[in-house]
Amino acid sequence: MKKVRLLPPQVISKIAAGEIIERPASVVKELLENSLDAGATDITIHLKDAGKTLIHIQDNGSGIEADDLETIFQRHATSKIRHAEDLFAIHSLGFRGEALYSVGAISDTILKSKTSQQETGFALHLRGGEKVSLKPCTFKDHGTDIEIKELFFNTPARRKFLKTNTTELNQILNIFSNYAILHNQCRLRLTHQGRDLLNLAPTEDINARIADTLNLDKKHMILTEKAFSLDRQPYSVTLVLGDINITRTRRDMQFLFVNGRPVAHKNISFHLNKTYNLILPDGSFPFFAVFLNIPAGEVDVNIHPAKREVKIKQEQRLYPVLRALCEEALMTQSNIKQAGPFTFETPANADKPSALERARARSYGNKTSLDYSRAEAPSEDRPDRADPNTSFAFSLPSYEKEEPSLFTPQADPDLLRAPKDHLHTKLASARFIGSFINKYLLFENDRSLLLIDQHAAAERIAYESLLRQIRKGTVETQMLLSPVTIKLTVQERLIREDAHEELEKIGFSTSMLDAETVAVHSYPQLIKDIERSFRQLLSGETIATSDPDSIARRACRSSVMSGDKMNPEQVRHQREQLLKCLDPFTCPHGRPTVLEITQDFLDKQFLRG
Numbered sequence: 001m002k003k004v005r006l007l008p009p010q011v012i013s014k015i016a017a018g019e020i021i022e023r024p025a026s027v028v029k030e031l032l033e034n035s036l037d038a039g040a041t042d043i044t045i046h047l048k049d050a051g052k053t054l055i056h057i058q059d060n061g062s063g064i065e066a067d068d069l070e071t072i073f074q075r076h077a078t079s080k081i082r083h084a085e086d087l088f089a090i091h092s093l094g095f096r097g098e099a100l101y102s103v104g105a106i107s108d109t110i111l112k113s114k115t116s117q118q119e120t121g122f123a124l125h126l127r128g129g130e131k132v133s134l135k136p137c138t139f140k141d142h143g144t145d146i147e148i149k150e151l152f153f154n155t156p157a158r159r160k161f162l163k164t165n166t167t168e169l170n171q172i173l174n175i176f177s178n179y180a181i182l183h184n185q186c187r188l189r190l191t192h193q194g195r196d197l198l199n200l201a202p203t204e205d206i207n208a209r210i211a212d213t214l215n216l217d218k219k220h221m222i223l224t225e226k227a228f229s230l231d232r233q234p235y236s237v238t239l240v241l242g243d244i245n246i247t248r249t250r251r252d253m254q255f256l257f258v259n260g261r262p263v264a265h266k267n268i269s270f271h272l273n274k275t276y277n278l279i280l281p282d283g284s285f286p287f288f289a290v291f292l293n294i295p296a297g298e299v300d301v302n303i304h305p306a307k308r309e310v311k312i313k314q315e316q317r318l319y320p321v322l323r324a325l326c327e328e329a330l331m332t333q334s335n336i337k338q339a340g341p342f343t344f345e346t347p348a349n350a351d352k353p354s355a356l357e358r359a360r361a362r363s364y365g366n367k368t369s370l371d372y373s374r375a376e377a378p379s380e381d382r383p384d385r386a387d388p389n390t391s392f393a394f395s396l397p398s399y400e401k402e403e404p405s406l407f408t409p410q411a412d413p414d415l416l417r418a419p420k421d422h423l424h425t426k427l428a429s430a431r432f433i434g435s436f437i438n439k440y441l442l443f444e445n446d447r448s449l450l451l452i453d454q455h456a457a458a459e460r461i462a463y464e465s466l467l468r469q470i471r472k473g474t475v476e477t478q479m480l481l482s483p484v485t486i487k488l489t490v491q492e493r494l495i496r497e498d499a500h501e502e503l504e505k506i507g508f509s510t511s512m513l514d515a516e517t518v519a520v521h522s523y524p525q526l527i528k529d530i531e532r533s534f535r536q537l538l539s540g541e542t543i544a545t546s547d548p549d550s551i552a553r554r555a556c557r558s559s560v561m562s563g564d565k566m567n568p569e570q571v572r573h574q575r576e577q578l579l580k581c582l583d584p585f586t587c588p589h590g591r592p593t594v595l596e597i598t599q600d601f602l603d604k605q606f607l608r609g
């Protein structure tokens, strides 16, 4: 008997929809793209329950001919390309003719539309991809109006997988912000449960739109542009770079657009973040937006089902151009002396190198000219670890190349018990011999040199103390005489609202000063950098359902200053506190706090036997 058969159309459509529509944010993305492709200059999206029960988009684009209304919900129905070769020169956001087919298959959809040539509009109602009705309707002017209700009503597995409204809304805001930044001349509005989340008037310049969307200060942005050719192909790029006054603990304020399409490109992001090492300390990430224009034939957008990634033919040759442009703008236009609390300067010293020299040395070792080709490739989502190109006195191999006999291993905790105990005893009795670049504390013990990473150790100590206090419900707080004010993005605002109580419990007492600015009245005493810590808590997932451990970990992340000179008494205290920790040899985010360099290792380096 035959075992192989073709799937029925209802199953095929659900499988296809599964690839393109993961969550409400995917619907918002597809509908926004369609409106923009239709030339809309005014787009409004209303949401209910973070889009789970309603996504309603209205645009003033070209509209859709009545005769096409049913066709556009069929698979591979598109007005945007015709031939296979068009795939290699795509000028619109859409081209597969799959989005409406997918959305229609898993929701209750009403689409109303009218072109300027038509007398009247038409409304098509579909449920689960099946036509319910098609009839004339009133429609002002021209454009399209789509209501998507009951998303995933017939795919319960998908529906169950949806996260909380705050998380889903966050995803939608991320998508929306990208297109808002890109289309500064378009009026864009997003509401949730009848309340405006973003209401953006058209702006002449891109910086103004970025400032409105992300609630940033325009004066902290640098704009630089360049046209160039690679392999005789014309390229152009616009960079909008945040200066040192805009920093985050995550890379969530970084945007990349290739030919008018928001995309992710790990290598481009990596190279720009690397260049920012010139002005930002480790663990601080900048805001930047990159607008790249590449001849359509030089870039492939057809490599990801949601078109989130692109392949650029000349990418290896593009990186140095982007890095050089970014470096020049940062060095000539941003005032690096304003570094404020994150300065990595050493204390007054007679013939100290210039800030620029130090910055360069820090990023690229002691080379005088920059050699971009040697930069390492980004690895999979690892934390921003020690830069192996940075040269410092001991020129240690990066700890990623693990040498268990010489360095504190960090993998399997059981395997590490013996060496850790041994390290504990050694560190306890070691003699402090000095500090290196106000970053590492040096100790000697018998036949080893021990190095404490000041910052990682401080994070471990703060994290364990804060966790203990949260568990006991006795977080020690510090009241502020005048509140610290922080401008929040919409996402941060929503998470703060959601987690107001949890924030109070861990010592952050806050109130909204105006629609966008929060005033912090008290904070947990163990935290050294209020803004970074607060933002860290508000980033990503909601904290309302997080456990104390992850809250403490987030609150402490990069919130401890590095680069402070410590006196011997402070060093003694830090070592003591570190040794009292339950897990003294890794920071809460997985980096080592202590390294051991044995005499044997040094002898080998000096070719002594």
Ligand SMILES: Nc1ncnc2c1ncn2[C@@H]1O[C@H](COP(=O)(O)OP(=O)(O)OP(=O)(O)O)[C@@H](O)[C@H]1O
Pocket (backbone or CB within 6 Å): 030, 033, 034, 035, 038, 059, 061, 062, 063, 064, 072, 077, 078, 079, 080, 093, 094, 095, 096, 097, 098, 099, 100, 101, 143, 144
């Ligand atoms: N808001 C809109 N205004 C005008 N026409 C639209 C609108 N939305 C969809 N269309 C028409 O419907 C067609 C199908 O849309 P759909 O999003 O399914 O496919 P696409 O945009 O062509 O490709 P992709 O699947 O890559 O998005 C489009 O090609 C376009 O002609």
Ligand SMILES: [Mg+2]
Pocket (backbone or CB within 6 Å): 030, 033, 034, 093, 094, 095, 099, 100
């Ligand atoms: Mg589309």
